[in-house]
Amino acid sequence: MRSVLVWLMVLLGGGIVTATPAKSEVGSCQPAELFATDNTDPLFEIQANVTIALTGATVTGSTLLDGVFWSKTLQQSSNERSREFHLCSADETTLHTAAEALRRQFNQEAVLTFFYLPQEAPDANAVVITVPDVDFARFRDAFVADAPARNRLQGGSVATTGHTLILVAGNGDRDVARRLVGEAGGSWNAATIAYGNREFAD
Secondary structure (H helix, E strand, O other): OOOOOOOOOOOOOOOOEEOOOOOOOOOOOEEEEEEEEOOOOOOHHHHHHHHHHHOOOEEEEEEEEEEEEEEOOOOEEEEEEEEEEEEEEOOHHHHHHHHHHHHHHOOOOOEEEEEEOOOOOOOOOEEEEEEOOOOHHHHHHHHHHOHHHHHHHOEEEEEOOOOOEEEEEEHHHHHHHHHHHHHOOOOHHHOEEEEEEEEEEO
């Protein structure tokens, strides 16, 4: 199965709201996200929740996504249903362990994680950005038509309920991401951005 991705990004920019998730009340763990391809099996979410819990992380909820992804190997795009698991993780090692467990169990090409950190943290190598009121079909068409976005960002997703665009990308892809948000009909001024460390378990 293809990797689930959600990437794009941007850092600074007029009107952007910086989001800093609060510490979780569950012990000393920190908020994190884990993105995995949802194989449409009705038991996928339940099985994934159990697997994640066994690694020591806590699932606090999840969001179903419609995604479009670009395969550099096949040089083609594909649409995939995916799921963003909202986690409470003690540290990045635990988050990595959870991603590896899911990747092996469901035979996924890669699983993406995002561990929230302060903007100035040395390990903050990426951002997660959310943009409200984005139509998936329009985003998909804009992404497929934008060669730099395809190759540098590799994909993006829109929540199936609420039509919120969710993008994750390295700090250096801000200009491409900002352009793509506009091409997809999103308002950059309405975007919310948070900082952290991303990792692909592949």
